[in-house]
Structure formats: C-alpha cells, structure tokens
Amino acid sequence: MKLLKSISKSLTLALAATALCLGAQARTFDEVKKDGKIIIATEGQFAPFNYFQGAKLTGFEVEVAEAVAAKMGVKVEWKALSFDALLTGLRQDRWDMVIASHGITEERAKAVTFTEPHYCSGGVIVAKDPAIHAAKDLSGKVISVQTGTTYLENVKKVSNVKEIKNFPQDTDARAALASGRVDAWVTDRFVAKQALDANPGSGMKIGDFLFIERIASAVAKGNTSLAAEVNKALAAIQADGSYAAISKKWFNEDIRCK
Known part of the structure; x- marks a missing residue:
C-alpha cells in the first residue's frame, strides 16, 4: 500500500510538473489572435526608438509595432522594463514579443527567434x-x-x-x-x-x-507561427507606405534594410 501511495504521489507530482511546463509555453499566433491582444515588451529608455513622453510610451519602434499589430488584427499590451531583462522575460514566456533595438547576433539567436529586421543601423x-x-x-x-x-x-x-x-x-x-x-x-x-x-x-x-x-524584434525560441505573422505584417506595412511614413516622421529618411 505504501508503495502504491508512493507511486501515486510521484505520478501526481510528475503530472503537475508537466502541466506547469505546458502552461509556460509561448502563445502561438492563433492563441494571440483569439485573445485579441499581443503582449510586447520594450525598454522605454532608448529615444527615438522607444521612450516615454510623460506617461506615454512612444518612438519609432512603438509605432512600427502598433502598425504591425493592426495588420495582424490585434491590439498591443505594452510592458516596459530594463533592457537586460527583456529577452530573459521572453524566454520565460512573460510576453509574446520584444521590440527594443536588438541587433541580430548568433548568440542571441540561440535563445530566441528573430523576425525579419525592421531597420538597419x-x-x-x-x-x-x-x-x-x-x-x-x-x-x-x-x-x-x-x-x-x-x-x-x-x-x-x-x-x-x-x-x-x-x-x-x-x-x-x-x-x-x-x-x-x-x-x-x-x-x-x-x-x-x-x-x-x-x-x-x-x-x-x-x-x-x-x-x-540588422535590428529585429524577437519571439520565443521556436515560435514560428507568431514570427511568420509578424514578418507578414511587417512586409505589408513596408509595401503600403505606412512604414516609410513612420520612418520619415522620426528620422526624415527610410531606415529599412536595403
């Protein structure tokens, strides 16, 4: 009986741990779409890309992300925190995407999935x-x-x-x-x-x-469904002129990668 109880307890703990892991998985695009919002993290201290004007979060990347989200048919819930915590939180699935002027590097690409670059610098x-x-x-x-x-x-x-x-x-x-x-x-x-x-x-x-x-936003490692939709939306705003308008507003030039 003790052995049976021990086995049962171990199985319960294992199932609980599995459920916890599953619960921590990054949200697919379908899940984001169903929720109606995408949670995006940025630094908010890197003008003119992402920063606060009073209590309002603004900047080139903020406007690009808002335009991308609109093409995806979802609203944005913003999170702002220190730069060195952004990708760590992404790996913990605390948000769906990070946009904070991260340069694409081999080391970072081991931990996250980058989208197509939204500018070059x-x-x-x-x-x-x-x-x-x-x-x-x-x-x-x-x-x-x-x-x-x-x-x-x-x-x-x-x-x-x-x-x-x-x-x-x-x-x-x-x-x-x-x-x-x-x-x-x-x-x-x-x-x-x-x-x-x-x-x-x-x-x-x-x-x-x-x-x-090349600078890009990032999603959780392997979250290809969300990355693909972000890429599609980014291409759409670059094609319809809205990206160029945002870029010229902030820099008086188009800063997309040529």
Whole structure:
C-alpha cells in the first residue's frame, strides 16, 4: 500500500510538473489572435526608438509595432522594463514579443527567434575630442556603453582600450561622456544623431561606424507561427507606405534594410 501511495504521489507530482511546463509555453499566433491582444515588451529608455513622453510610451519602434499589430488584427499590451531583462522575460514566456533595438547576433539567436529586421543601423563612436573618430583612436581610451548591448560586445573587440564603463541605460552612458568621465561613447547612429541635435552645445561629434547591424524584434525560441505573422505584417506595412511614413516622421529618411 505504501508503495502504491508512493507511486501515486510521484505520478501526481510528475503530472503537475508537466502541466506547469505546458502552461509556460509561448502563445502561438492563433492563441494571440483569439485573445485579441499581443503582449510586447520594450525598454522605454532608448529615444527615438522607444521612450516615454510623460506617461506615454512612444518612438519609432512603438509605432512600427502598433502598425504591425493592426495588420495582424490585434491590439498591443505594452510592458516596459530594463533592457537586460527583456529577452530573459521572453524566454520565460512573460510576453509574446520584444521590440527594443536588438541587433541580430548568433548568440542571441540561440535563445530566441528573430523576425525579419525592421531597420538597419550600427554602432557609432561619439566623442568630444575631434581626434577620436575611428576604431584605432579608441586605443588607450575609456569608453562608455550600455549593459547587455552589441555596442558593449563590439567595443570589447577593439584592441588596447583602457577601460569600458557599462551602464544600465544608454542615457547614462551618454551622460558619462557629457560630464567628461569617459573619452568616447558608442551607441546607435540614430540615437547619437538625435542626442546631438537636441544638445548642439554639448561639444560631442559623431565619428565612424564601429560596426553595422540588422535590428529585429524577437519571439520565443521556436515560435514560428507568431514570427511568420509578424514578418507578414511587417512586409505589408513596408509595401503600403505606412512604414516609410513612420520612418520619415522620426528620422526624415527610410531606415529599412536595403
């Protein structure tokens, strides 16, 4: 009887564990469609791509995601949190999609499924000293970047950098350059351009690209049904002119990958 009870208890625990795992699975597109909403996470601290104007979440990526969701026939429920928690939460199925200027890398692609890129850009070198404008000029210098980004990964590849200071938010990395705590800041080209346009007296200048990258949203690893629908919707807004209108609103140019 004790053995039978033990077996029964073990079976119950196993079934409970299985149910828990099944319950944690990423939602397919059909499930998202039935619910009528897609849960999308972003950082909300990376202007002009995703940021808050007061209490309102806005930016190029926010508008692109809203347009994509509309083509998919669903509404968006937004989540905003720190950049380094976004893909972790996606792997835990806490949301359906992440759109936060993630560059496509082999390492990230092992953990998530990327959609087609929604823009192409790259990391540029920003400095106050006009002698710092290319990768070779970073030798012996202190560089600021945001934690968990491809900017950090690529600065690590540069030879003879004196020190890399990484910050939770890209705005903190920019502030480090503005206050003279670092010699250069590496960030997205469009982020740098907006920051310098907004602060023409900062003395900061944009130098060369350190690297080029394709930027995409991400869904849970293997969630091909949702990725396919996002790709179809993205292609649709690029074809009907709405993507170009959003892009030109934010950047005065079409920033899709050519």
